[in-house]
Amino acid sequence: MSEALSPEISALLKDPTALIPAIAQDVHSGEVLMLAYVNSQSIAATLATGRATYWSRSRNELWEKGATSGNTQLVHSISLDCDGDALLFKVEQTGAACHTGDRSCFHRNIEMTR
Numbered sequence: 001m002s003e004a005l006s007p008e009i010s011a012l013l014k015d016p017t018a019l020i021p022a023i024a025q026d027v028h029s030g031e032v033l034m035l036a037y038v039n040s041q042s043i044a045a046t047l048a049t050g051r052a053t054y055w056s057r058s059r060n061e062l063w064e065k066g067a068t069s070g071n072t073q074l075v076h077s078i079s080l081d082c083d084g085d086a087l088l089f090k091v092e093q094t095g096a097a098c099h100t101g102d103r104s105c106f107h108r109n110i111e112m113t114r
Contacts, residue, residue: 003044014084016040019055022087024065024097027076033097034105036065038087043078050075052089071095 010016019037026033036054038046042062045053049064052073056063066072073091080087098105 003041003048005040005044005047009043009047010040012080012084013040018085019057020085020087022054022089024052024073024089024091024093027090027092031104032106033073033091033093033103036063043087046075046078046089052091066094069095071097073097 005016013020017040019039020043021035022038023035024033025031037057038053039055042053042055045062045064052065052075054063054065055061072094073089074094075089075091077090078087079090093103096103098107100107
């Protein structure tokens, strides 16, 4: 994949050369599904295909969500936070979002003591 991020979008990012956290949220329910990282190349790929593409820090390569598992994310919208250093992907999730097989990666709760 050789997509490049447009100068207009790149200018919105605090640091277009950095890894940026991206939160995937279910477009229908609002449930937070996962957090991953993106870079300019993966954002450009997502915009070009409509499929969530992230940067794998462990494999040091682009990672299209669901390419091997079938648990895909169709991106409906992308929002940038006020500082230009985090993204929100509103997605239509097919299958589990978490590599453990859970719908959401945020399935382990920590009890609050008050």
